[in-house]
Amino acid sequence: MNENDSDIDALVGEWMTLKDAAKELNVSPNRVKQFIADHKLLGVRRGGELCVPAAFISRGDVVKGLPGTLTVLADSGFSTEEALQWMFTPDDTLPGAPIEALSENRGTEVRRRAQAMAF
Template sequence: MTDTADLDALVRDWLTLPDVSDRLGIDVGKVRRLLQDGRIVAVRRGDPTVLSVPADFLVPVHLANPAAPTSPVGAGESQWAVLTSLRGTLTVLGDAGFDAAESIEWLFSPDEILGRTPMDALRAGSKSEVRRRAQTLV
């Protein structure tokens, strides 16, 4: 099992579930639904321990799908969204037997074949490349 101190060395910023709720403009119950649906993953960390999500899972809404960016949203709309390519990637990792902490560790660890972290590659729009790489972990 991955130690949260190891994750803290890899992940720059973390958000609690209420923080995710505020950023996305939804209630905490809907954030928990995102967790249940596998759109995001979280680990318990801190003192006291609370469920926390890597902040990099959320992107400006116009960049939610890096392969097809849109225009920035207008005033009054949520400025943030979950990176769309994350869900399928988390599914591939889950199918390979990775738990939430192991998935986060893999996503934020440098990968020689990708030439960057899988998370950086996803945020740059390289979801197919990342998923092919994740499938080799099975």
């Protein structure tokens, strides 16, 4: 694990394996892999296993607004690590981290900020 991994781990906190995420979402692990490929979730290897941030899943579903936000970030050229860092870094003007705002149904402002970074 490199220094960047530990920085991201400190921001993200809890990770879920594909198997755990699949169980929580009531889908197969392969479907979770497809969600990652389609930018509905982000996945990174932790300890050799593909994992997703636990904060991306709430009440048995992907957090509302997350897929659109991740697509905007990917289209803006953000790497997976950069997108994770942006999603979990607190912003006093938001307030809170973008993932917290999405969880609180404040996705419009989060997507507006993500789109503004593209220009």
